[in-house]
Amino acid sequence: MAKSFEVTELPVRSAKFIARKQWVVAGADDMFIRVYNYNTMDKVKVYEAHTDYIRCVAVHPTLPYVLSSSDDMLIKLWDWEKGWICTQIFEGHSHYVMQVTFNPKDTNTFASASLDRTIKIWNLGSPDPNFTLDAHLKGVNCVDYFTGGDRPYLITGSDDHTAKVWDYQTKSCVQTLEGHTHNVSSVCFHPELPIIITGSEDGTVRIWHATTYRLENTLNYGLERVWAVGYLKGSRRVVIGYDEGTIMIKLGREEPVASMDSSGKIIWAKHNEVQTVNIKTVGADYEVTDGERLPLAVKELGSCDLYPQSLKHNRNGRFVVVCGDGEYIIYTALAWRNRSFGSALEFVWSSDGEYAVRESTSRIKVFSKNFQERKSIRPTFSAERIFGGTLLAMCSNDFICFYDWAECRLIRRIDVNVKNLYWADSGDLLTIASDTSFYILKYNEDIVSSYLDSGNPVDEQGVEDAFEMLHEINERVRTGIWVGDCFIYNNSSSRLNYCVGGEVTTMFHLDRPMYLLGYLAGQSRVYLIDKEFNVIGYTLLLSLIEYKTLVMRGDLDRANEVLQSIPKEHHNSVAHFLESRGMPEDALEVATDPNYKFDLAVQLERLDIAKAIASEVQSESKWKQLGKLAMSAGKLDMAEECLSHAMDLSGLLLLYSAIGDAEGIAKLAALAKDQGKNNVAFLCLFLLGEVEDCLQLLLESNRIPEAALLARSYLPSKVSDIVAIWKNDLNKVNPKAAESLADPEEYPNLFEDWQVALAVESNIIQKRGSYPSAEEYLSYAEKSNVNLVEAFKSMQVEGDDLELENGDSGLEVPAENGEGQEEAVEVDAEDSTDGSVLVNGNDGDEEYGTKNEGTPSA
DSSP states (O other), X not given: OOOOOOOOSSOEEEEEEEGGGTEEEEEETTSEEEEEETTTOOXXXXXXXXXXXXXXXXXXXXXXXXEEEEXXXXXXXXXXXXXXXXXXXXXXXXXXXXXEEEETTEEEEEEEEETTSEEEEEETTOSSOSEEEEOOSSOEEEEEEOOSSSOOEEEEEETTSOEEEEXXXXXXXXXXEOOOSSOEEEEEEOSSSSEEEEEETTSXXXXXXXXXXXXXXXXXXXXXXXXXEEEOTXXXXXXXXXXXXXXXXXXXXXXXXXXXXXXXXXXXXXXXXXXXXXXXXXXXXXXXXXXXXXXXXXXXXEEOSSOOSEEEEOTTSSEEEEEETTEEEEEETTTOOEXXXXXXXXXXXXXXXXXXXXXXTTEEEEEOTTSOEEEEEOOSXXXXXXXXXXXXXXXXXXXXXXXXXXXOOEEEEEOXXXXXXXXXXXXXXXXXXXXXXXXXXXXXXXXXXXXHHTTOOOOTTBOTTSXXXXXXXXXXXXXXXXXXXXXXXXXXXSEEEEEETTEEEEEEEOSSOOEEEEXXXXXXXXXXEOTTOOEEEEEOOHHHHHHHHHHHHTOHHHHHHHHTTSOGGGHHHHXXXXXXXXXXXXXXXXXXXXXXXXXXXXXTTOHHHHHHHXXXXXXXXXXXXXXXXXXXXXXXXXXXXXXXXXXXXXXXXXXXXXXXXXXXXXXXXXXXXXXXXXXXXXXHHHHTTOHHHHHHHHHHTXXXXXXXXXXXHHOGGGHHHHHHHHHHHHHTTOHHHHHTBOOTTTOGGGSTTHHXXXXXXXXXXXGTTOOOOGGGHHHHGGGGGOOHHHHHHHHHHHTOOOXXXXXXXXXXXXXXXXXXXXOOOOOOSTTOSSXXXXXXXXXXXXXXXXXXXXXXXX
């Protein structure tokens, strides 16, 4: 709800918009008329208009007049430009006046409906009615004028359960609409569609054909009695007002009634008027953009005696058939002359110019090219739809049967619920569209002909091999056309797609519902129309379709010839198609997009091509991807180059360490440090045995505790210096914790085997920078677990000279966290409230500590 007005406590029986003033005028049972501004919600005017209930108010379309009718049997005319004074009273009815309405074709006259069973026609300025229609056996509740054409008609609804259509010039009843089982409370002619709508207190709304007066539909939404029906001009929407609420419905279909021939001439029907446009009239100086409305000059072709529900050109475009109201008329396309007509619920053309009509669910007639009836068929099932093309097809709700046009013999029955049917011009390809998917079939005419010519009997299923199922696509087709071996369609998701060989490609995303008209090969464009009759074109290269078709058929030589005529900007589309067909090598040759070409080269392990593309686009991610691929392929030089371009330091670390490239690791250490990648720099330095540099890196990174731990394990001579730095740093946060740190220079007794560790360090320091070759790996493989301190002590006990030469003594720099190696000291400063500290050694859970005041803990 947008807004709500509290008018009165009594019923409001009528309210109308006065759009040019932004007003709402309302009449109620308190006999007052009230006028509101519907933007500001202000009251504009309140006045007492009648002496009994006000039944209806009506607004003049152009003049400042409002009519009101009442149970006081009077009709009054009010002029708002004169201060809402009553300028005229119309007397003459002898019962309640239920409704008044202006004649849209002559706004100087209006009609009134009364419970005195009459309709009166009045002229503004005249006190007496022009004439009176004794309309019904009981009171008349409602009246409406016909607006759609030239007919001088009005319709009335009555308590006698009927509605009647009148010619107000001859004052005669044209038709009585019977069917309601209670009072008819609302009637209207729809302004756009050829229908009459009646609402009744029986709870139903009935839809009648405005020309044949046939009952088309009965709507019942279970909301008790119907009181009002409203429509919006230019729209298919209709609103129905009930006791219990309102319902909005849409009538008819949105798809425009239009057809295009092969030369680009379009004919469409707007109601009964037929118009034509020609796409080829768009000048060469106008640049046609995909998806934009074409500026087409509309030409009036003529009018149609029936209301067109479908309109179709025949194959050569000479004739157009219009079908509707249970009839068909065949016109010449150019001069719009009537050539033939007849009764038909549906009309279809054959591919050769013959045609068939469905007169009912049990009778189909076939006609020759010269409009003569050739055959009448009575199918053994209920024919709900028929389709033309190469074969004549008849559908029930559960299956479709195909017949040949010449003899009307059954060719094949297929059990599928058919929504639509599309034949290719070649006559051998067919699309069957259902509600959820579509199927592409191949029609084997030669097999069918030989089978029928041999005199073999045809059972109720037809010729088994008549159709070959090629593809099933799970998409709902809105409209479709064939161009060569390519099926173009738009789906329920508003995508314009084409399908070649079962492969679906999206051409464009549509911003609204559109309907395919056809394809002009000379322009390489497919054309669509929307419900507002706007024509839109999209580019689709026939050479592209031809190329894909040839590839599907395996004719690659001819396909390569066609490829030369396809513009470069479409080559990526070709490449994607080739890849989807399992031809990535060909796709790589055709592709132009560097990203896509790189992916194909990587997929095919064509590293040289991939490297050239990576060099061209200088993409870090591409260099990285290519580096990993080159490494896995054993192309280490290329891997190093790619990883360097990608600045993939961790990848380079893996590569250099795997091949034992000390020089590379040294360069990587410097690079990593420059890049701020301290973790990689540390690992490089550590692998090189540059423990001093590792220590300095930790200090520069403000990782002082880790520096102390590193020194304790590998550079005991530096521990005192680091402890001093650590104390100074920790003192800023927790002085007590800082005091708990022990310096081995001051408290060597707290550091087990301290002197031995210093001796080991001085012995191995000159050997730390030498690297054995990779071939000697096996000689060193078992030595990584040697504990140098333990080995040194055992050698001292045995009295041997300590010779810690690599390769001779079996001693070497221990690996990080090697078994038995002295591990780092970890100080928990937060928990040291009493001056003690826990030190976890490598040997397990043994705890060391001291309570002596002023004595640090190691």
